[in-house]
Amino acid sequence: MHHTPLSKDLEAVVRAEVPPGGLTLNDLIRRTEGRGVYLLIVLLCLPFVQPIPLPGFSTVLGVVIIFLAYRLVFPEPRGLPRFIGDRVLPPGFQIRVVNGSIRFLRWVEKVVRPRRTVWLQTRPARAFNALLIVVLAALLALPIPIPFTNQPPGFSILLLALAMMEEDGVLVWFAYALALVTAAWFTMLAFFGEKAIVMVFEFLKRAGHSAN
Secondary structure: OOOOOHHHHHHHHHHOOOOOOOOEHHHHHHHOOOOHHHHHHHHHHHHHOOOOOOOOOHHHHHHHHHHHHHHHOOOOOOOOOHHHHOOEOOHHHHHHHHHHHHHHHHHHOOOOOOEOOOOOOOHHHHHHHHHHHHHHHHHHHOOOOOOOOOHHHHHHHHHHHHHHHOOEOOHHHHHHHHHHHHHHHHHHHHHHHHHHHHHHHHHHHHHHHHHO
16 A cells, blocks of 8 residues: 655645635644544644653643544544544644644654554554553653652653554554553552552551550
């Protein structure tokens, strides 16, 4: 199957005639055959893969990623809800966001490309990867006030979305490995968190007995 880089699809969107009433996010998704959803997920993950992530955004953006990824589990529909996806985008959106996305994708496509993609294109593989993004986004959305809890799920989602977007059957295995590391990290946090809570309750209990 011939693979067209997403940057080419977006360039075609920019050159195409704007629909009556203006361009919407659902127009972008339809014109990129649903792959625009992966691009949205990638863009939403970028704040969490920088050295100092923006605080306070993980819960909100994590929930949005859950919603987007869950819709990818099913063949249809792949767009956004009408109250979001059918809103006409401001005139500056095409210049600032679409053209910026094209430049970003051109850089990504130098490394990420279709490799060993036969199995990755199957419906079960796509559904599994979409559900995995849902689980990782749920971890991202957890309001845990501990440093370095956003980067592991953020990087995992980013690699998965890039692999699915560009049908890279090699990159996806790195994403799986990082997802396992993420699961181990959160399991460790849960284990030690439970121990800490038990210790606090025991301390308070002993303190209460001492006061009596």
